[in-house]
Amino acid sequence: MDTQWPRWEVFKQDTPSKPHQAVGSVHAADPEHALLTARHVFARRPQAVSLWVVPAEAVFSVTKEQLEAGTVPFPETPPTTKPTLYYVFRKTSHKRSMTFVDYVGEVSAAGPAEALKEAQSRFTDAEALAWWLVPALQVVKSDPSREAIESWFEPAKDKTYKQQQYYATVGSHVSKHKGAKR
Amino acid sequence: MAGKYGVPTDPDYPKRLAEFEARIARGEKIEPGDWMPEEYRRQLIRMISQHAHSEVVGMLPEGAWITRAPTLKRKMILIAKVQDEAGHGQYLYHAAETLGITREAMLEALLSGKAKYSSIFNYPTLTWADIGTIGWLVDGAAIKNQTMLAQCSYGPYSRAMVRICAEETFHHKQGKEMVLLYAKGSPKQRQMAQDAINRWWWPALMMMGPHDQDSPHTPLLMRWGIKTKTNDQVRQEFINEHAPEILEAGLSIPDPQLRYDPQSGNWLHGPIHWDEFWQVVNGNGPMNKERLAARRKAHQEGAWVREALEAYAAKQQKAAVAV
Numbered sequence: 001m002d003t004q005w006p007r008w009e010v011f012k013q014d015t016p017s018k019p020h021q022a023v024g025s026v027h028a029a030d031p032e033h034a035l036l037t038a039r040h041v042f043a044r045r046p047q048a049v050s051l052w053v054v055p056a057e058a059v060f061s062v063t064k065e066q067l068e069a070g071t072v073p074f075p076e077t078p079p080t081t082k083p084t085l086y087y088v089f090r091k092t093s094h095k096r097s098m099t100f101v102d103y104v105g106e107v108s109a110a111g112p113a114e115a116l117k118e119a120q121s122r123f124t125d126a127e128a129l130a131w132w133l134v135p136a137l138q139v140v141k142s143d144p145s146r147e148a149i150e151s152w153f154e155p156a157k158d159k160t161y162k163q164q165q166y167y168a169t170v171g172s173h174v175s176k177h178k179g180a181k182r
Numbered sequence: 183m184a185g186k187y188g189v190p191t192d193p194d195y196p197k198r199l200a201e202f203e204a205r206i207a208r209g210e211k212i213e214p215g216d217w218m219p220e221e222y223r224r225q226l227i228r229m230i231s232q233h234a235h236s237e238v239v240g241m242l243p244e245g246a247w248i249t250r251a252p253t254l255k256r257k258m259i260l261i262a263k264v265q266d267e268a269g270h271g272q273y274l275y276h277a278a279e280t281l282g283i284t285r286e287a288m289l290e291a292l293l294s295g296k297a298k299y300s301s302i303f304n305y306p307t308l309t310w311a312d313i314g315t316i317g318w319l320v321d322g323a324a325i326k327n328q329t330m331l332a333q334c335s336y337g338p339y340s341r342a343m344v345r346i347c348a349e350e351t352f353h354h355k356q357g358k359e360m361v362l363l364y365a366k367g368s369p370k371q372r373q374m375a376q377d378a379i380n381r382w383w384w385p386a387l388m389m390m391g392p393h394d395q396d397s398p399h400t401p402l403l404m405r406w407g408i409k410t411k412t413n414d415q416v417r418q419e420f421i422n423e424h425a426p427e428i429l430e431a432g433l434s435i436p437d438p439q440l441r442y443d444p445q446s447g448n449w450l451h452g453p454i455h456w457d458e459f460w461q462v463v464n465g466n467g468p469m470n471k472e473r474l475a476a477r478r479k480a481h482q483e484g485a486w487v488r489e490a491l492e493a494y495a496a497k498q499q500k501a502a503v504a505v
Contacts, residue, residue, distance in 0.1 A: 004286040005492075007279065024276040024342070027285055029495035041272045044265060045349065065205075065216040071186060094210050096332060098345040130213050161255070162262050167355040171362050177426040 007056040008034040011089075011103065014047040021099035022089060022132065025056060031140035039142075039152055045162055048153045051142040058138040060112035062131045077111030084108065085136035086115040092126040101132045187220040195219075206407040211337035214280040222406050223281050225399065226336055229408065231283070234274035235292045235299035239473050241267045243307040244316060252310060259356050260313060266353065270346050277338040293478055301459060302385050304467030311364055311371075315378035317357015319386040319424065325350050326420045327390060335407030358427070365431040372432075379428060380436045387451065388459045390417040396456075418448055425449040 005027040011020035023042045028034035034053040043051065066072045086109055089101035104123050109115035115133045142152060160166045188195050188202075198217050205212065212218055241264050248264065251257035275285050291297035302320055307313065325347060332343035364375035390413045394400060403409040411419075426442075426449070428435055439452030461467065 004284060007285075023345075024273055025279070026272065026276075029491040030498055033491060033495065040265075041269050044262075044269060061215055063213050063215045065213075069217065071217070091213075096340070096344055098341050098348065100337065100341060129211075130215075159258075159262065161259050161356070162266075162349075162352055164351040164355050166352075167359050170355055170359045171427055172430060174423065177423070177430075 005029050005033075008038070008053040009056050009059055010034075010038040010042055011052040011054070012038075012042050012048050012099075013050040013052075016049055019103040020050065020052055020089075021103070022101045023099055026053070028053075035140065035142055043153055044156060045159075046153070046157050048156075049149055050144065053140050054134050054138050058134055060116070060133040062116060062133075064127075064129045072116075074113045075111070077113060081110040083110045083114075086112070086119075087134045087136055087139060088115070088119045088123060089132035089134070090119075090123060090126075090128045091130040092128060094129065101130055106136060186217045187223050188217060189220050203405070206335045210335075211340060212335050213337045219406075221402070222336075222408070225403060225406075225408060226339060227278055227281050227283050230274055230278040230281075230339055230342075231288045231291070232298050232300075234271050234278060234288065235297050236303065237267045237271035237274060238292070239299045239303045239477065242473055242476050243303055243305070243469075244313060246307060247310065247313050250310065251313075256360075263317070263353050263356070266349050270342075270349070273342040273345055277336075277342045280338045289481075293474070293481055295465070295474055298463065300389060301462040301467060302389050303473060304462050304469045305381070305385055306469050308381070309374050309378060311361065311374040311378040312382070314357045314360030314364065314375070315382045317353050317355075318361050319357075319379070319382050320389070321350055321353040321357060322424055323386045323389045323420050325354055326416050326423075330409065330411045330416055333407075333410045339408075361433075362431050365433050376433050379433055383436050384454065384458075387417060387421070387454055388456075390414075390420070392456065392459075393454075421449045421451055422447075 006029075007025050007027055008031075009025050010023050012023045013020045026034055026037040026041055028037050031053060035051055038051050038053055039048075042048075060075065062072050086107050088104050088107055090104045091101045104119075107115050107118040107122060109118050112133050116131060119131060119133065120128070142148065156162075188198050192198070199219060202212070202217060202219065202222075212222075244260060244267075245264050248257060248260050251260050275288060278288060279285060288297070292299070307316070328343050328347050328350065332340055332347055334340040334343065361375050361378070364371040367375075391397060392413060394412045394414045397413055400409065400412055404412070421440075425435060425440060437452045439450075441450055442448075443450050462470070
């Protein structure tokens with residue numbers, strides 16, 4: 001058995017007006033491979049306009065439960081650490097969803113602990129159930145050019161046979177047999 | 183990302199367990215990093231990894247028909263469907279990984295024959311109508327189960343299920359459409375569709391697993407919101423939807439005791455042959471050996487691709503360091 005490749009967290013943006021959202025992870029040998037695999041795994045259907053990948057170990061993740069229980073595994077940050085940019089992702093709802101944390105903005109901080117504090121004071125419009133903090137330098141993005149977006153994400157739109165609407169109502173409408181009860 | 187996994191010998195276990203169960207009762211999702219009982223983690227890894235393996239092995243019976251699809255349209259549909267199963271396997275392995283098990287360990291368990299996967303994929307696909315019937319009945323049964331699991335208390339599993347259900351609906355519909363067309367077609371086509379229904383009906387009912395009284399995990403899984411319905415409840419939902427539709431299409435169901443019970447509004451089925459189910463689960467189904475052999479062969483034959491990608495990545499890294 002081979003040793004497994006590193007794991008990369010994947011963020012997908014559905015439309016330009018929506019935030020990047022955590023959709024899951026892939027294993028890949030390098031960032032380019034991670035982006036390609038992310039496209040095959042998470043963008044087989046519309047909508048997508050952009051993908052980000054981040055090495056899984058670069059993500060500092062904290063839940064509300066950990067904060068309340070005082071069990072956050074803060075990493076060591078040497079006192080000489082210089083401030084750097086962090087992307088902030090947050091989850092705010094327990095509702096049924098296919099995505100986890102959403103991108104909310106960025107903060108400048110010396111280490112993840114400070115970044116969390118900064119995020120908690122900046123993004124207060126909704127209660128956070130989970131936070132992800134990612135050094136901006138570790139985020140690898142898909143090509144934002146129009147040509148690349150077309151070539152990566154447009155073909156899925158033409159494959160209408162992958163959508164259930166393509167088949168319309170097959171046979172009788174389900175309500176017919178449901179209505180037969182009693 | 184590894185969470186804190188509680189065991190009954192921990193001094194604070196009763197208190198943490200009470201808080202944990204209260205969270206689930208409030209409809210909150212448990213996320214990676216949150217406290218959870220070790221047993222909750224263990225049950226989830228067992229279920230999610232089996233589910234992931236089922237998606238991966240599930241590509242084999244259908245993949246065999248891609249080159250023999252009767253039209254270009256049906257071929258494109260089947261390719262997309264098999265691609266989806268590969269993707270679903272990935273979503274699920276990811277969900278299991280959030281509980282601290284590695285992808286490598288799961289793959290190893292599958293290839294060594296140690297891991298279980300859905301027994302349905304150990305049946306052969308004998309004719310083209312099997313492809314439609316798998317979509318309609320096998321994916322139909324899977325969706326009932328997955329819709330239930332989308333309500334699961336563990337966030338990553340629930341999210342994978344929501345994503346899978348959205349895609350799986352297409353699998354169900356294309357299969358149903360195909361079988362209904364054959365049911366209206368020539369006598370030969372009708373016969374082919376009927377033969378497929380005859381062979382897949384019972385294995386599809388077995389997909390939900392043993393009856394509730396023979397399913398020892400169920401009460402705990404329900405209490406912790408991993409499952410939100412029992413095997414028999416999910417099976418009943420499946421039969422109630424599919425039995426009238428099959429009969430309406432003029433096809434028959436290979437269960438002489440199947441009948442509609444106006445009192446409960448349920449379609450009641452005859453006894454299920456659990457001996458056959460356990461034979462297949464324990465490795466003696468018609469296709470168990472072939473399926474595993476195919477997985478191992480694919481893994482071995484892909485070795486050079488993995489090596490090449492790794493070599494390329496190492497070269498890129500070296501060049502980046504040199505700059």
